[in-house]
Amino acid sequence: MNELSTVSVKxxxxxxxxxxIRLLTAQARRALVSYGIQIGYRLKIAHEKVGPHGWAEWLKxxxxxxxxxxxxxxxxxxxxxxxxxxxxxxxNKFPTLENLTISNALRLLAIPEEEREDFAREVDAEHLSARxxxxxxxxRTAELE
Numbered sequence: 001m002n003e004l005s006t007v008s009v010k011x012x013x014x015x016x017x018x019x020x021i022r023l024l025t026a027q028a029r030r031a032l033v034s035y036g037i038q039i040g041y042r043l044k045i046a047h048e049k050v051g052p053h054g055w056a057e058w059l060k061x062x063x064x065x066x067x068x069x070x071x072x073x074x075x076x077x078x079x080x081x082x083x084x085x086x087x088x089x090x091x092n093k094f095p096t097l098e099n100l101t102i103s104n105a106l107r108l109l110a111i112p113e114e115e116r117e118d119f120a121r122e123v124d125a126e127h128l129s130a131r132x133x134x135x136x137x138x139x140r141t142a143e144l145e
Contacts, residue, residue, distance in 0.1 A: 026099055029098070029099050029100065029101060030098040030099060032101070032102055033076075033080070033092065033097070033098055033100055033101075033102055033105055034092060034098065036073060036076045036102045036105070037076055037077050037080050037081045037090060037092055038077075038090065039073045039076075039077075040073035040074045040075070040076045040077025040078070040081065041077045041081055041090045043063075043065075043070050043073050043074050043077075044074045044077055044078070046058065046062075047070070047074065055067065055070075072106055075106060075109060076102065076105060076106060076109075077090065079105075079106075079108075079109040079113070080092050080093060080094055080097065080105060081093065094116065094117055096117055096120075096121070097116070097117060097120055097125075099126040100120070100125060100126055101130070103130045104125055104126075104128065104130060104133050107130065107133050107134055107137050108120055108125060108133070108137065110137050110140075110141050111137060111140060111141070112144070119140060123136050
């Protein structure tokens with residue numbers, strides 16, 4: 001919880017509870033994207049080691065992911081992960097995008113890497129629904145073609 005809070009959660013005013021909920025939601029989003037990048041990093045390494053022929057069977061045996069889900073996590077790593085992995089994992093090379101949902105982070109991969117952060121900030125991607133962001137991404141990619 002919020003370490004600054006000295007009031008019991010049960011004693012908080014509704015406005016305080018709203019603030020706590022927003023804080024926890026933001027922290028959870030950051031953690032989800034970060035963990036998604038970590039999962040994608042490990043899946044990519046495993047995919048390279050296992051190879052394409054044993055991949056589906058390995059996923060079934062070792063994870064709970066379908067090949068499509070694993071591919072999305074690998075894309076998340078490839079799009080956002082710093083290539084310099086370590087024993088601790090890999091860092092997000094776009095820390096300003098950490099408040100995105102995994103779904104919206106994946107949608108933004110359609111935007112060229114050098115424009116991604118600016119575009120996300122410009123459209124306030126952090127606060128958009130997946131449907132609204134998808135429409136804006138389609139508009140932007142059409143402009144780029």
